[in-house]
Amino acid sequence: MKVLGIETSCDETAVAVLEEGEKIIVNFVSSQIDVHKKFGGVVPEIASRHHVSNIKYLLKQAFDVVKPNDIDLVAVTYGPGLVGALLVGISVAKGIAMSRNIPLVAVNHLLGHIHSIFFSKKVEFPFVALLASGGHTEIVYVENETTVKVLGKTVDDAAGEAFDKVARVLNLGYPGGPAIQKAAENGNPHIYKFPRPLLNSKDYNFSFAGLKTSVLYFVRDHPKANISDIAASFQEAIVDVLVKKVFKAARDHNIRNVVFVGGVSANKRLREKAKEYAEKWNYSIFFPELSLCTDNAAMIARAGYFLYKKGYTSDIELNAVPNLSLDKG
Ligand code: KG4
Ligand code: ZN
Numbered sequence: 001m002k003v004l005g006i007e008t009s010c011d012e013t014a015v016a017v018l019e020e021g022e023k024i025i026v027n028f029v030s031s032q033i034d035v036h037k038k039f040g041g042v043v044p045e046i047a048s049r050h051h052v053s054n055i056k057y058l059l060k061q062a063f064d065v066v067k068p069n070d071i072d073l074v075a076v077t078y079g080p081g082l083v084g085a086l087l088v089g090i091s092v093a094k095g096i097a098m099s100r101n102i103p104l105v106a107v108n109h110l111l112g113h114i115h116s117i118f119f120s121k122k123v124e125f126p127f128v129a130l131l132a133s134g135g136h137t138e139i140v141y142v143e144n145e146t147t148v149k150v151l152g153k154t155v156d157d158a159a160g161e162a163f164d165k166v167a168r169v170l171n172l173g174y175p176g177g178p179a180i181q182k183a184a185e186n187g188n189p190h191i192y193k194f195p196r197p198l199l200n201s202k203d204y205n206f207s208f209a210g211l212k213t214s215v216l217y218f219v220r221d222h223p224k225a226n227i228s229d230i231a232a233s234f235q236e237a238i239v240d241v242l243v244k245k246v247f248k249a250a251r252d253h254n255i256r257n258v259v260f261v262g263g264v265s266a267n268k269r270l271r272e273k274a275k276e277y278a279e280k281w282n283y284s285i286f287f288p289e290l291s292l293c294t295d296n297a298a299m300i301a302r303a304g305y306f307l308y309k310k311g312y313t314s315d316i317e318l319n320a321v322p323n324l325s326l327d328k329g
Contacts, residue, residue: 001072001073001305002017002018002066002070002071002072003018003072003305004062004073004075004093004096005297005300006074006076006092007089007109007295007296007297007299009077009079009080009082009085009109010042010134010135011033011042011047011050012029012031013029013030013051013055014027014030014296014297015055015058015062015297016062016296016297016298017071018301018302018305020305021304021306022118022119022302024298025065027297027298028062030058032046032054033174033175040174041168042082044083044084047082047084048082048085048088051088051089055088055089068096069100071100071102072102073102073103073304073305074093074103074105075104075105075303075304075308076107076300076304077108077109078090078106078314078318078319078321078324079109079320079324080108080109080135080321080322080324080325081322083320083322086320086322087320090318090319094316104314104315104318105304105308105313105314106312106314106318107300107303107304107307108303110131110326111146111303111326112300112302112303113133113261114142114148114261114303115145115299115302116261116292116296116298116299117261117288118302119289119292119298119302123257123259123286124257125142125143126141126142126144126255127142128141128142128151128249128255128257128258128259129246129261130245130258130259130260130261130262132159132242132260132264132265133262133263134164134263135160135161137154137160137242137262138151138326139151139245139249140326142259145303145306148326150325151204151253152203152204152205152206152249153205153206154205154207154208155205155206155207156208157207157208158208159206160177160262160263161208162208162212162238163177163180163235163238163264165212166180166212166215166216166234167179169212170215170230171227172227172231177263177264177267178266180231180235181235181267181268181269183227183232184232186228187228187232188228188229188233189232189233189235190233192225194211194214194233194236194237195211195214196211196237196241197210199240199245204245204248206241206242206245211237211238235267235269236269239267239269239270242264242270243270243273243274244277247277247278251281256282256284257284257285257286258278258283258284258286259286259287260286261288261293262293263293263294263295264293265287265293266290266294
């Protein structure tokens, strides 16, 4: 069975084809980072327009490798994300499914991120996952490929959003995560003590708005402070909270396998710190390949394949759900 995956929820247009939901035949991503860079963040209207023009090229490239007639299932992201951006992928997916008379399956982008781990790693269920991206930061109990329970989430900014906003304050550019990571390489992570919000709270929630504001005030009050030191100290604070809370969730639920997914899981310091913790306390940790941490369609095709196997399909009425939560499937 060949599954076509389509992803257009934010600023990456992506198309992939998988064989039996496992083997990647093609996986194309066209990033709009350069387009949005000058605005310091994603401009929804511009993102939609670029999806419209980019998707045809990606599909053409994919269909040069796998003939449209050989596709058996279309999987598409229907939320969460930018409504205009989601609608581009959904409309294209519907068109292909209708014209070929093949099933269509709607995929939650967040479930897709969880599937990004399986391409390179074999992880036994159940496991606990930290899903940290530009729009979401959640701790999830993953029972199987399609059944997940959200244990906690951010009450304000997402971790990636905090990286992006702090990078803007430090004039490091967009996207902020890789820029802060790079600046932090030459900095001292212990020189400034930024707050670690909700670090010791009993729940599994996060809050990063206060941390971001405290960096903002610090920069305003110390204009001569070293940027690399600020970047390293901020990164250390956010990574401390992410690592401590995901392992707390694992310990409380008696789980030894801890998975990290989403754009922020590309972060080098997060990977180091998680490794230190896992070695000390005897957990197994899993990170996706770097190229699969950020948005892609292979993860959507894989999640779609397993949803289809469980009997889920969508019809022509499928619409975008911009604030879809992971609990709602
Ligand atoms: O998963 P993703 O591609 O898109 C969303 O679904 O949001 O995540 C993008 C986010 C951005 O906020 C970006 O700054 C962050 O992931 N990111 C990183 C790193 N690479 C990307 N954050 C920290 N360190 C990185 N190396
Ligand atoms: Zn994402």
